[in-house]
Amino acid sequence: MTAPTKPSHNGPSDPAAKPSRTPAPGTAPDTVPDQAPAAPGTSPAGEREASGVPLHAPVIDWFDEHARDLPWRRPEAGAWGVMVSEFMLQQTPVSRVLPVYEQWLARWPRPADLAAEAPGEAVRAWGRLGYPRRALRLHGAAAAITERHGGDVPADHAQLLALPGIGEYTAAAVASFAYGQRHAVLDTNVRRVFARAVTGVQYPPNATTAAERKLARALLPDDEASAARWAAASMELGALVCTAKNESCHRCPIAAQCAWRLAGKPAHDGPPRRGQTYAGTDRQVRGRLLAVLRDAHVPVPQSALDQVWHEPVQRARALDGLVADGLVEPLADGMYRLPLS
DNA sequence: GAGTCGTGGCT
DNA sequence: TAGCCAAGACT
CATH class of the missing domain: 1.10.10.10 (Winged helix-like DNA-binding domain superfamily/Winged helix DNA-binding domain)
Structure with a gap:
């Protein structure tokens, strides 16, 4: 077990974490005309929260009801557990991460435990999760945490970002999920939810844009606890309901406000989303x-x-x-x- | 900014 | 079946 860390704020198992409803996060993004949404099928899908109705409350309520009980969302996971899960979940489905995560945390319950091992042991324990450089980077991050931060996963966003294997997304995710901080957590799920619900297109751009970051910041609830909850909830919505294919709008808590659905769910037009070939590479x-x-x-x-x-x-x-x-x-x-x- | 980097389940 | 997809980071 790691040194006591602050409890996770994104888990479904913490009723006290249920946030108070916050009002709409200030004004909508400034590219947006301040008017009611067009009738279904006629909207050009403006860049805004449709009709100014905040998205947080229904999405967080939905999350309270439907969030998966994942081990890294339990309070006992600690910041190290959250961090390990984020490394493993990069480009990798939850179902494949679960068993490796459990073994990893049992063997290396604190960063210093992993840092004391040979990096090759991390690579071996990574198993068939894929992208094994992540294992090397996680080992390197554990070593840096042990050396520079006294063995505790740092709570500071900039210090997280400085660790190997931690980029913009993971730094925000750890700071938000493990420490309850207010950050825009933009992963592929959240980007897709925003693209559809707010921007009115089927898929986000291939690379994260400044406009997406700006939108994510604008949609962030004001208070820390709600923001952290919102980050986990919007991600979960993308993972379970607003999926890349075969989305389940009938189960979506914001379907009534979704710009893409209201526009008749137009197909993606831009450049094809780069596919990945593998055989023979x-x-x-x-x-x-x-x-x-x-x-x-x-x-x-x-x-x-x-x-x-x-x-x-x-x-x-x-x-x-x-x-x-x-x-x-x-x-x-x-x-x-x-x-x- | 485009390429590279694993793996396996699903349609 | 052959793609498509899954909580990105790094060069």
Whole structure:
């Protein structure tokens, strides 16, 4: 267990966390005409909260009722638990994170516990979650926390942002979920909810824009507790109801105010959302190479790695990349292992 | 700003 | 089936 940290504020298991209703967060974004929404099907989908009706209250109420009981939302998770979960959840579904998260926290209940291990152990414990550089970065973040912050996950947004593997989203998420602070937490779920409910389009832009950040700040409730609750609730709405495909508007607490739905749910028009191919890529080769090293608890000869991919040039490039990333440590005599340092 | 970086379930 | 998608970060 970590040193006592402030309780999580985003969990469904904390009735006291139910915030007071706050009034609309000031005025709507300034690009917005101050008028009632057009009739369904005729709205050009202005950049605003439709009719000025605040979104927080219905979304937070919905969250109170429907939030998943996830381990990192329980008070005992602490800031370290929240942080570990955020690393693992980057581009990875909850269902795959759950078992690895439990094992991770049981083995390394505090940052210092992880920092005391070889980075290769973090990579091994990462298992098949994907993007194993996250494991290395989490290990590096644990080391930095141990050295610079006395072993406690910092509560300061700038200090979080300075840790390896923590970017704009994760810094805001940890500060909000673990410490109850007021931050715009813009992940892919929230961006999609805002794109639809407020902007009136099916999908947000490929990269987060300044306009999205501005909108997110404008929609943030004034008080800390409500803001933290709103961050978790809007994210959950995107994850469970306002999904990328097959959205469930009939279960949505703000369907009546959703600009996209009111506009007749027009299809996405802009540039195609970049797809990801995988078969035959370096990523697939890297994955196979690392899988061999994860499963071996002793150094592995080059010949064993050569088995995973037939094409020598790509195979060598992938292995070099893993070494360059610090995920693989080359030894003498053509042996390889997960990094000890 | 566009590319890169894993993995597996779902449609 | 072959894409599409899942709580991004980093270069």
